[in-house]
Amino acid sequence: MRRVNAVCQVCLAILVAALPAAGQEKTAGDESKKADKAEKPPAKAAEEKPSVTHHKITVRGRTIEYTATAGRLPIRNDEEQVEAQMFYVAYTADNGGPRRPLTFAFNGGPGSATIWLHMGAFGPKRVKLDPNGFMPPPPFTWEDNQNTLLDKSDLVFVDAVGTGYSRAETAELGKKFWSISGDIEAFGEFIREYLQKNSRWTSPLYLAGESYGTTRAAGLSGYLVDHGIALNGVVLISTILNFGTVSFAPGNDLPYVLYLPTYAMIAAYHHKLAPELTKDPDALRKEVERWASTDYLLALQQGDSLPAGEKNSVAEHLARYTGLSKEYILRCDLRVDLSRFDTDLLRNEGKMVGRLDGRFTAPEAEQTEQDPDFDPSEAAIRPPYTAVFGQYVKEELGYQSDLTYYVLGGGIGRWDFQTTGWSGFADTAPALRKAFAKNPYMRVFIAEGMYDAATPYFAVDYTFDHMGLSPAAHQNISRDHFDAGHMVYIDNQSMSKLRRDIEGLYDNTESK
Numbered sequence: 001m002r003r004v005n006a007v008c009q010v011c012l013a014i015l016v017a018a019l020p021a022a023g024q025e026k027t028a029g030d031e032s033k034k035a036d037k038a039e040k041p042p043a044k045a046a047e048e049k050p051s052v053t054h055h056k057i058t059v060r061g062r063t064i065e066y067t068a069t070a071g072r073l074p075i076r077n078d079e080e081q082v083e084a085q086m087f088y089v090a091y092t093a094d095n096g097g098p099r100r101p102l103t104f105a106f107n108g109g110p111g112s113a114t115i116w117l118h119m120g121a122f123g124p125k126r127v128k129l130d131p132n133g134f135m136p137p138p139p140f141t142w143e144d145n146q147n148t149l150l151d152k153s154d155l156v157f158v159d160a161v162g163t164g165y166s167r168a169e170t171a172e173l174g175k176k177f178w179s180i181s182g183d184i185e186a187f188g189e190f191i192r193e194y195l196q197k198n199s200r201w202t203s204p205l206y207l208a209g210e211s212y213g214t215t216r217a218a219g220l221s222g223y224l225v226d227h228g229i230a231l232n233g234v235v236l237i238s239t240i241l242n243f244g245t246v247s248f249a250p251g252n253d254l255p256y257v258l259y260l261p262t263y264a265m266i267a268a269y270h271h272k273l274a275p276e277l278t279k280d281p282d283a284l285r286k287e288v289e290r291w292a293s294t295d296y297l298l299a300l301q302q303g304d305s306l307p308a309g310e311k312n313s314v315a316e317h318l319a320r321y322t323g324l325s326k327e328y329i330l331r332c333d334l335r336v337d338l339s340r341f342d343t344d345l346l347r348n349e350g351k352m353v354g355r356l357d358g359r360f361t362a363p364e365a366e367q368t369e370q371d372p373d374f375d376p377s378e379a380a381i382r383p384p385y386t387a388v389f390g391q392y393v394k395e396e397l398g399y400q401s402d403l404t405y406y407v408l409g410g411g412i413g414r415w416d417f418q419t420t421g422w423s424g425f426a427d428t429a430p431a432l433r434k435a436f437a438k439n440p441y442m443r444v445f446i447a448e449g450m451y452d453a454a455t456p457y458f459a460v461d462y463t464f465d466h467m468g469l470s471p472a473a474h475q476n477i478s479r480d481h482f483d484a485g486h487m488v489y490i491d492n493q494s495m496s497k498l499r500r501d502i503e504g505l506y507d508n509t510e511s512k
Contacts, residue, residue, distance in 0.1 A: 047074055048085075051398040054094075057124045057144050059151050065094040066124065066150060070399035072165065073197075075189050083173050086190050087165035089397065090156045091124060101153035101232070101506060102203040104191055106160065108212025110183065111409040113164035115389045116381075117210055117237075118157040121489040121498070122149045125396070127388045129381075133490030140384040142392055147489075147499040152506045153206060156194060160216075161186055162412030165403050179416035180426055184219040188227060191220075195229070206506075208235035211455060211486065215240055215428050221442065222431030230439045233505050234432075237447045237498075238455045238486045241432065243417065244425035245459035248337040253300040256335050258459040260292040261285055263341055264321045265450045266358030272323025272345060285450070288321050289458060299334065338453055357485025358451040381490065382407065429467050436473040445505045446479035447498055452486040478505070 050071025057064055069092070072085040093100065105122055107114045119127045119142065126145035130136050149155060159166040161177035168174035176182045195201050209217035214236040221231055240246060246255050265285060268278045277284050299306055299314045306314075314334055319326040322336065323345055329336060336344075342353050346361060354360035386407050393399050404410070417426040435442060446464070448457035464477065480501050482488040489495040 048072055053396065053398050055124065059146060059148060062151060064150055067092045067094060068397055070393060070397040073190055073193050075186050082169055084161045084168045084177060084186060085166060086161060086186065087159045088156055089118065091150055092154045093150065096154060098199055098202050100203060101206060102156065102200050103149065103153045103206040103208055104156045104158060105208040106158050106213045106216065107210050108215065109408065110212050110415045111163060111412050113159045113405065113407050114157045115385050115407060116487060117208065119385055119389055120487065121495065122155060122208065123157065124148045124150050125392060127384050129384060129490060131492050135381065135384055138383070140387045142388050147495050149502065152503060158187065158190060163406050165401050165405055167403065174412065178412050180219065180418045180428065183216060184223050187216060187220055188223045191224065191229065204232040205229065206233045206235065207231060210237040211240060214238070218432040219428040221435035225435050225438045231442050233443045235445050235502055235505065237488060238449060238452055239446055239460045240455045241429040242425065242427040242463045244427065245462055246456065247425055256300060257292045257297050258462055259338065259456050260296065260321060261288045261458045262453055262456040264288040266353060266453065267323035267345060269359055269451065270346060274320065291317060355453050356487065358453050359485060381487065429463055433467050433469060436469060440472060443476045443505055443508060445501060446477065447482060447488050447501065448479060449482050449484040449486055449488045451484065454486045457481065
């Protein structure tokens with residue numbers, strides 16, 4: 001069956017199946033016992049003692065001594081009953097203090113642990129990959145991260161409930177956290193609890209999210225300010241706030257427009273476009289953006305009323321910009337969704353391209369399949385990150401647990417996107433807009449990968465151009481494009497650039 005919703009696997013983008021319902025017949029006594037048990041609130045769980053270790057790293061000629069804390073914080077309801085335990089790893093500079101910047105970082109999914117930002121981007125240790133970000137031969141190892149943010153900010157990496165070592169107290173309670181609002185509330189409570197326990201209320205506060213983590217970060221910015229916690233800055237990497245911009249749903253033509261520049265960049269990378277288009281990638285990007293947001297958009301809006309001659313002309317332009325055949329595009333009614341593009345761009349070579357990073361390829365096992373067998377870009381990064389973190393957390397952080405560390409999926413049930421609004425799509429952009437209105441000092445930095453087909457950059461631009469922000473708020477937003485995919489930090493050059501951009505965010509907010 002063909003995949004129609006491209007966003008259902010965002011950022012490391014895995015949506016998991018619903019938890020199976022029990023089908024066995026119950027006796028009346030069993031049901032009575034079950035009801036009695038359900039009426040009892042969860043017991044107050046004993047708070048586990050975190051593992052605390054001490055380290056040092058030299059970054060840019062400066063030696064930083066720091067303390068690493070790995071553990072789980074309890075998430076309580078209004079009755080002070082523990083409903084979940086959220087796993088975190090915190091890195092705190094020993095010569096800092098309560099006014100040192102503090103950054104909470106998390107990945108997305110939904111269903112992804114935070115090992116990617118932790119061990120790939122901002123933490124003091126980094127998974128050792130090839131310089132271009134490709135997977136080396138196993139066994140895998142880690143190295144000091146010369147682009148860590150620890151010299152600018154203390155860091156807290158947090159796993160969502162049902163990912164990593166984070167768990168709900170009961171399976172039934174887990175459903176509370178597997179929704180947009182429940183997830184945001186859990187992270188909001190975690191941040192409040194961490195600030196309280198560690199006396200960090202006066203620290204400049206930052207969020208850093210990737211993929212669905214940006215959905216969370218935008219929602220959190222509004223949630224936190226409503227609860228008296230103002231942010232200095234938010235880092236959004238591979239952003240998705242308005243899911244209507246990327247959802248290939250019937251009647252929603254917007255994603256076809258917003259994906260087209262990314263298709264063109266990927267096709268150019270694989271030498272599927274005319275030579276004159278590939279000489280200047282930036283010029284190509286701008287040309288496709290202009291055509292997509294004018295002629296292509298107008299053509300799609302006409303639907304079945306589009307005259308045959310105009311339809312043929314649009315198909316020719318699409319073929320020129322995507323590397324796909326005009327005949328195939330016409331069969332798709334001018335609407336090529338992501339799964340079709342991924343499987344058909346290199347079909348003649350027996351290959352498919354990656355979602356998270358369109359530069360990655362892999363052999364296509366079934367040449368007749370409409371959907372890719374798997375994502376080559378995810379397959380190239382998951383093994384080293386999984387192996388390295390499993391060793392690092394025990395060997396260097398001294399954290400021991402009998403729980404399974406859920407890297408992607410595995411620990412959550414079906415996610416509730418709560419699409420009951422007027423648009424029919426999940427959207428946390430209004431929460432971010434509210435945060436700007438209530439906190440005019442907050443700054444936002446957006447990192448966009450040109451080969452990211454999970455959260456296409458043009459959809460991000462569209463979202464921020466349609467948020468109804470004041471000119472002053474727009475002045476507080478900066479963005480940068482990267483010659484990279486979804487995980488803009490996996491190759492050394494892009495990571496160094498990302499580090500410089502975020503360093504500027506800290507410097508700008510601290511100087512206010």
